[in-house]
Amino acid sequence: DQSNLAYSVGVTLDRFIKLKQSDFPFASGELSQLLRDIALAAKIVNRETNRAGLSNIGGAFGQTNVQGEEQQKLDVIANIRFMRALSKGGEVCAIVSEEEDEVIDLQNNSGKYVVAIDPLDGSSNIDVNISIGTIFSIYRRKTPVGSPVTTADIMQPGNQQVAAGYVLYGSSTMLVYTTGFGTNGFTYESSLGEFFLSHPNMQAPENGAMYSINEGLEYEWPAGVQSYVKSCKERKFQSRYIGSLVADFHRNLLKGGIYLYPATLKNPSGKLRLLYEANALAFIIEQAGGKASDGSRRIMDIQPESLHQRTPLLIGSVELVEDAEEMIRNAE
Numbered sequence: 001d002q003s004n005l006a007y008s009v010g011v012t013l014d015r016f017i018k019l020k021q022s023d024f025p026f027a028s029g030e031l032s033q034l035l036r037d038i039a040l041a042a043k044i045v046n047r048e049t050n051r052a053g054l055s056n057i058g059g060a061f062g063q064t065n066v067q068g069e070e071q072q073k074l075d076v077i078a079n080i081r082f083m084r085a086l087s088k089g090g091e092v093c094a095i096v097s098e099e100e101d102e103v104i105d106l107q108n109n110s111g112k113y114v115v116a117i118d119p120l121d122g123s124s125n126i127d128v129n130i131s132i133g134t135i136f137s138i139y140r141r142k143t144p145v146g147s148p149v150t151t152a153d154i155m156q157p158g159n160q161q162v163a164a165g166y167v168l169y170g171s172s173t174m175l176v177y178t179t180g181f182g183t184n185g186f187t188y189e190s191s192l193g194e195f196f197l198s199h200p201n202m203q204a205p206e207n208g209a210m211y212s213i214n215e216g217l218e219y220e221w222p223a224g225v226q227s228y229v230k231s232c233k234e235r236k237f238q239s240r241y242i243g244s245l246v247a248d249f250h251r252n253l254l255k256g257g258i259y260l261y262p263a264t265l266k267n268p269s270g271k272l273r274l275l276y277e278a279n280a281l282a283f284i285i286e287q288a289g290g291k292a293s294d295g296s297r298r299i300m301d302i303q304p305e306s307l308h309q310r311t312p313l314l315i316g317s318v319e320l321v322e323d324a325e326e327m328i329r330n331a332e
């Protein structure tokens with residue numbers, strides 16, 4: 001049986017995508033090709049990331065992006081690599097990127113897909129050799145193929161995603177993705193230049209004893225979040241916070257835990273972005289049996305209103321997220 005074959009040893013990402021073709025919502029092959037394009041760009045960014053300390057490509061580029069942060073040179077490079085892969089491939093009609101103020105309309109009206117991407121998340125960690133990541137969401141356009149792209153194509157809630165994934169540039173480089181039929185993880189073997197299936201059908205533990213939050217902001221959190229974190233300490237949970245979303249998320253997915261980025265005084269809607277950070281991870285965690293919430297709502301049901309919209313994010317093991325939601329409700 002093909003799907004058993006897909007889970008056997010030595011299955012590359014390319015082969016897995018081919019074997020799982022029937023899992024794709026629209027089996028025309030374009031989404032498969034799009035995923036392969038993203039994987040290729042990820043390999044290139046992985047190469048640049050590995051060289052960041054060497055070739056003077058780490059450090060600030062001197063520009064400021066739409067969030068008002070200083071852009072790192074590697075962010076710019078990653079953005080260029082992914083933009084190029086997504087625009088050359090022909091499957092995409094529009095791109096939303098953390099590094100671009102406006103929607104990139106590729107003027108490719110025959111493209112069926114819209115991609116939202118954070119090409120290099122956790123960029124403040126580049127200079128100190130800590131894991132960083134790429135996060136992406138793929139949507140099918142709402143307007144007919146052949147017509148110009150409109151806001152209806154861009155502003156889709158997360159529950160409309162047809163695929164989502166992340167790449168973790170860590171001690172190993174991994175690509176984890178879902179097309180809505182479970183979550184699968186692939187590890188990069190650099191000497192062969194291939195991603196191999198290493199984490200088939202990933203399952204987030206239903207419970208866990210690990211919490212991840214920037215505790216320096218404690219006095220800025222809503223009361224419910226303060227009580228929840230206090231309860232984690234009373235239960236002697238482990239505190240683990242890298243400050244690199246993909247890395248924190250990935251650890252909690254494997255080990256069981258909760259990641260929280262709540263509202264703060266500085267960022268009353270939280271810090272993380274709905275379109276290209278929260279939604280993708282929400283889809284991935286749900287497909288692994290976990291949960292993602294803004295404190296009261298399912299992340300994937302939030303109707304986006306602006307491109308770089310932020311949202312509070314509670315994500316990870318289902319029981320932990322529900323626990324936190326309850327304490328937030330009770331504190332209101």
Ligand code: AHM
Nearest residue numbers: 069121122123124214243244245246
């Ligand atoms: P970035 O998109 O500018 O890299 O910011 C997102 C990052 C996440 O990777 C991480 O989880 C979060 O910001 C950490 O924020 P803080 O430093 O406030 O804890």
Ligand code: MG
Nearest residue numbers: 098118121122
């Ligand atoms: Mg980011």
